[in-house]
Amino acid sequence: MKKIIVPVDFSKYSEYALETGAALAKQHNSELIVMHMLEMSESIFSASSTERGEENAFMLMVANKKFETFLDQPYLEGLEVTPMVKYHKVLKEVAEVATDVRADLIVMGSRGHSDHDGVFTGSNTEKVVRYSNTPVLVVKSKPKSVNFEHIVLATDFSEESIPAVKKSLELLFKLGQKTTLLHINSPNLAFLSTDEIDEKISIFLKLAKLNESDVTIARISDHNVEDGVSNFARKQQADAVAMITHGRKGLSHFFGGSISEDVVNHSKLPVITFKL
DSSP states (O other): OOEEEEEEOSSHHHHHHHHHHHHHHHHHTOEEEEEEEOOOOHHHHHSOHHHHHHHHHHHHHHHHHHHHHHTOOGGGTTSOEEEEEESSOOTHHHHHHHHHTTOSEEEEEOOOSOSSOSTTSHHHHHHHHHHOSSOEEEEOSOOSOSOEEEEEEEOOOOGGGHHHHHHHHHHHHHHEEEEEEEEEEOTTSOOOOHHHHHHHHHHHHHHHTOOTTTSEEEEEEOSSHHHHHHHHHHHTTOSEEEEEEOGGGOBEETTTEEOOTHHHHHOSSOEEEEEO
């Protein structure tokens, strides 16, 4: 990975993301781009050019001062850190910048759903996930380690998912020592027999040109996808989970309908999302 973007609002969730991004940057010798979005009111843009310029300059000065303090962290020593300030709190701008600079990963902190506004509410995290063509790593606590020994990637093993799964595995193999592709059999989906699941997985592996020696395959039955992912990850003591998104529709329920961003919002583990 050459470039990692970390959006920040100077909260503790920002710090979780920054420390996680820094640890990954050290592992992969990456540039760390730290991005802050100023919340500029409409009145600023309706003011005269002189007033607008003075207001913009003041807000930039404050943001740069906060950056200096926020980036004064021992774990950033020796890293190439690039601060970046944007004028609007437009979440899709994170995705656009990531594309423009050809970033390999976005690291975001999240507090899950909250009544309080801010960059790191669950709903805002969802927006970045939806817009981003760049993989997004969502963290909710101070990182114990970024040595992800075991990552669980939920998939339906459909032919449509093959490009996204293969793209995901490229990054997951760099981040973790072991990746498990997980099939979840749920009563609210088209419930399959064991033989039907095995045949579906076999066809998937053949079309994807993957062998069971390349990845670990697992099957689980549960009430829904969220429970299946969470319960399997807990039992296997996984370090992170991965999901595949479906553009602006959000997280795809095995690419068929809308699924819970609940996995991102409620999982205590780091969650890595990839766009289909």
